[in-house]
Amino acid sequence: MLDEELIKRFVKKKYIQPTPIQSQAIPCALLGKDLIGIAKTGSGKTMAYIIPMIIHIIDQPLLKKSEGPIAIILSPTRELCIQITE
16 A cells, blocks of 8 residues: 555645546556556556556565666656656
8 A cells, every 4th residue: 555655745746536547557457467558648547557566666575785676667758758757
């Protein structure tokens, strides 16, 4: 589950309620299922995979020096990379 600090950050960014794509995708991803999500630009697809990824990372034991990474995000464009980072 998400910790209190992370929830505060989501609220600060005005992520109060999941979008339709997030409501459908997040539960599937949390169950470890593969999924394909198709939705319009600005619909919240990026957060639909980042939230489960963050939960997965938080649930992992601390890495030793030679271990990792736990997750990798690939972006096809510079603009999307900036959006994901923000």
